[in-house]
Amino acid sequence: MYQLESVSQTYERRGNKVHALDNCCLSIPDNDFVAIVGPSGSGKTTLLSVLGGMLSPTSGNVVLDGVALYELSLKERAKLRNQKIGFVFQTFNLVPWLTACENVQIPMMLNGGDSKDQQERALALLERVGLSDRTDHRPAELSQGQQQRVALARTLANNPQIILADEPTGNLDPETRKQAMNFLTEFHEDGRTIVMVTHDKETAGYAQRSIQLVNGVPREIERLRAA
Amino acid sequence: MDSMKLRNLIIKEVWQRPTPMLTSLIAVTLGVMALVAIQNLTIFSENKISSDLESLGANVLVMPPDVTLQDYYAADLHGRTMPEEYVTRLALAQLPGVQNLAPKLCVSTTVKSHEMTLTGILPKNEFQKKSSWQGIGMLMNAVGSDRGCCATPASTDIDNSPESLARTRTIQELGEREVILGSEAASQLGLKPGNTLTLFKKKFDVLAVLPSTGTIDDSRLFAHLHSVQDLSGAGPVVNVIEIMACCDDAAGDLISDLSAELPEARVITISQVVETQVAVNGLMSRLSWVFFSILLLVGAASIASVMYANVTERRKEIGTLMALGATRGFVISLFLGKALLLGITGGIGGYIAGTILAIILGPNLLGIEVAPMPQLLLIGLVSATAVALAASYLPARRAAGLDPCLVFNDA
Numbered sequence: 001m002y003q004l005e006s007v008s009q010t011y012e013r014r015g016n017k018v019h020a021l022d023n024c025c026l027s028i029p030d031n032d033f034v035a036i037v038g039p040s041g042s043g044k045t046t047l048l049s050v051l052g053g054m055l056s057p058t059s060g061n062v063v064l065d066g067v068a069l070y071e072l073s074l075k076e077r078a079k080l081r082n083q084k085i086g087f088v089f090q091t092f093n094l095v096p097w098l099t100a101c102e103n104v105q106i107p108m109m110l111n112g113g114d115s116k117d118q119q120e121r122a123l124a125l126l127e128r129v130g131l132s133d134r135t136d137h138r139p140a141e142l143s144q145g146q147q148q149r150v151a152l153a154r155t156l157a158n159n160p161q162i163i164l165a166d167e168p169t170g171n172l173d174p175e176t177r178k179q180a181m182n183f184l185t186e187f188h189e190d191g192r193t194i195v196m197v198t199h200d201k202e203t204a205g206y207a208q209r210s211i212q213l214v215n216g217v218p219r220e221i222e223r224l225r226a227a
Numbered sequence: 228m229d230s231m232k233l234r235n236l237i238i239k240e241v242w243q244r245p246t247p248m249l250t251s252l253i254a255v256t257l258g259v260m261a262l263v264a265i266q267n268l269t270i271f272s273e274n275k276i277s278s279d280l281e282s283l284g285a286n287v288l289v290m291p292p293d294v295t296l297q298d299y300y301a302a303d304l305h306g307r308t309m310p311e312e313y314v315t316r317l318a319l320a321q322l323p324g325v326q327n328l329a330p331k332l333c334v335s336t337t338v339k340s341h342e343m344t345l346t347g348i349l350p351k352n353e354f355q356k357k358s359s360w361q362g363i364g365m366l367m368n369a370v371g372s373d374r375g376c377c378a379t380p381a382s383t384d385i386d387n388s389p390e391s392l393a394r395t396r397t398i399q400e401l402g403e404r405e406v407i408l409g410s411e412a413a414s415q416l417g418l419k420p421g422n423t424l425t426l427f428k429k430k431f432d433v434l435a436v437l438p439s440t441g442t443i444d445d446s447r448l449f450a451h452l453h454s455v456q457d458l459s460g461a462g463p464v465v466n467v468i469e470i471m472a473c474c475d476d477a478a479g480d481l482i483s484d485l486s487a488e489l490p491e492a493r494v495i496t497i498s499q500v501v502e503t504q505v506a507v508n509g510l511m512s513r514l515s516w517v518f519f520s521i522l523l524l525v526g527a528a529s530i531a532s533v534m535y536a537n538v539t540e541r542r543k544e545i546g547t548l549m550a551l552g553a554t555r556g557f558v559i560s561l562f563l564g565k566a567l568l569l570g571i572t573g574g575i576g577g578y579i580a581g582t583i584l585a586i587i588l589g590p591n592l593l594g595i596e597v598a599p600m601p602q603l604l605l606i607g608l609v610s611a612t613a614v615a616l617a618a619s620y621l622p623a624r625r626a627a628g629l630d631p632c633l634v635f636n637d638a
Contacts, residue, residue, distance in 0.1 A: 052550065055632045074554070074556075075554050075556075078549065079554075081552075083552070095544055095547070096242035096544075098239060102239075105231040106548065109231035118231060166635045
């Protein structure tokens with residue numbers, strides 16, 4: 001469970017203070033599926049970075065499962081991200097010179113997993129997202145939708161409890177967008193917590209609830225689905 | 228399909244995108260290649276000189292004062308003479324380090340209508356005779372015996388066969404009407420041991436034919452010094468006294484001792500003859516380090532530049548790895564691992580290329596045979612790797628310091 005306690009994030013831009021997050025209080029219980037919406041520059045990405053343990057807030061606490069995230073060292077936070085958090089990116093962020101299977105193995109490699117298990121699990125995950133016939137293909141040899149499915153398989157590599165998704169359907173056509181969201185819904189149904197930043201109302205519709213960020217202040221705008 | 232490890236990640240990246248690293252690899256390889264090739268040639272050239280020096284037998288020459296030394300082997304062909312009595316003076320002086328004295332007198336003669344050089348040499352038994360009539364015992368041991376001065380004895384394998392002349396420049400016994408032929412002279416004259424030939428209207432028996440030495444001696448005839456002096460009418464003189472000295476003494480005080488003993492003569496150590504070559508070799512050796520350093524510096528600059536570019540190019544990839552849980556240490560290892568690979572490849576490649584170059588150039592350029600020197604592999608490998616690692620350290624630090632938030636869409 002995530003707890004954001006009076007989290008503020010301030011930047012200095014050309015002598016002006018910009019409040020990306022302004023005294024933000026937010027609670028995200030386990031197995032929640034939250035869509036963070038809002039206009040550009042409203043602080044959505046900052047919120048995702050803070051939740052991912054990658055951006056220490058100017059003030060306030062971020063607590064994950066009772067642990068104050070920013071009291072951990074950089075190394076401990078990297079380990080926590082590796083084991084507890086999965087990321088989905090708008091541009092998929094696959095390593096271009098690695099095959100689909102090798103891309104999926106990266107989080108397991110970073111976790112020091114057994115070599116044989118790495119391969120077996122990567123192949124199983126690729127099969128789950130319907131890419132068992134593309135395991136040796138490099139990203140450039142895959143369509144956008146297939147690349148996003150490889151990225152989704154990679155997200156599950158270390159069986160994370162939380163998935164942070166940044167515009168996961170931003171680069172996809174309507175058909176593949178639906179496919180990707182169905183997978184995210186599946187992952188949520190597995191019991192994972194999903195926090196998704198999106199511009200798209202239809203994509204936000206897959207979440208249980210939507211939180212709108214306006215000038216760094218979160219506001220729950222609607223509860224879309226029952227938990 | 229390989230399982231993923233840091234090692235595989237590095238190798239795959241280099242393998243898939245080799246071009247950016249190619250310039251750096253070439254610079255490092257060239258640096259090591261220059262060092263290996265030049266060092267290899269220098270060391271083998273020095274060995275050759277040293278072995279030539281040993282094979283010369285004599286390593287000090289005593290000559291008339293106005294003679295310049297152009298060619299060691301032709302040092303007795305200048306036509307100038309000095310009294311044979313110098314030989315006795317040197318023998319009596321008992322200078323420490325002197326192992327052998329070989330006086331020579333060269334005269335021209337015609338044999339079977341061939342112009343030949345007849346060289347008069349003094350066999351060792353003459354010294355022993357002299358020591359007897361001088362009434363002193365110091366030369367009862369043949370000149371050439373070790374008097375305890377030689378830490379590094381010169382090569383004076385005592386051998387009583389006439390053929391020892393080719394190797395040690397001295398001979399134990401030689402009759403007044405005996406002659407020894409150089410290999411080329413023997414074939415030119417069509418003579419072999421046991422034959423006779425006429426020199427200055429006197430019949431001489433061919434005692435031996437010397438094995439080929441590749442020197443001017445091959446075309447000469449050798450007879451007893453006193454016979455040559457008498458028959459040519461030159462009188463009791465010699466052109467040169469070759470001295471075989473202990474290697475260490477020849478390089479030390481012996482020359483000044485000899486000069487003091489024979490102020491009328493000119494004393495030259497053979498090391499002066501090879502000095503220039505040795506100096507050139509030393510210069511080449513030092514230059515090879517300069518080339519090596521310059522090329523490695525160029526390599527280092529190239530590596531640093533390529534690595535910085537690589538970090539910029541891979542920002543998103545590095546950010547993704549960090550978002551997925553890569554620590555700073557992992558990111559540093561990723562870049563230093565690549566540098567290590569570059570250093571090892573450049574070191575080994577440079578060693579192989581340098582060795583091949585030396586093997587090709589050695590016989591063609593310097594007339595020496597060159598063999599691979601494993602110790603240069605170690606030097607090349609360690610230096611190339613150290614330079615590659617040092618040049619990549621700051622770029623690696625920069626990569627590890629990247630903000631992982633850059634992976635997000637509008638970051």
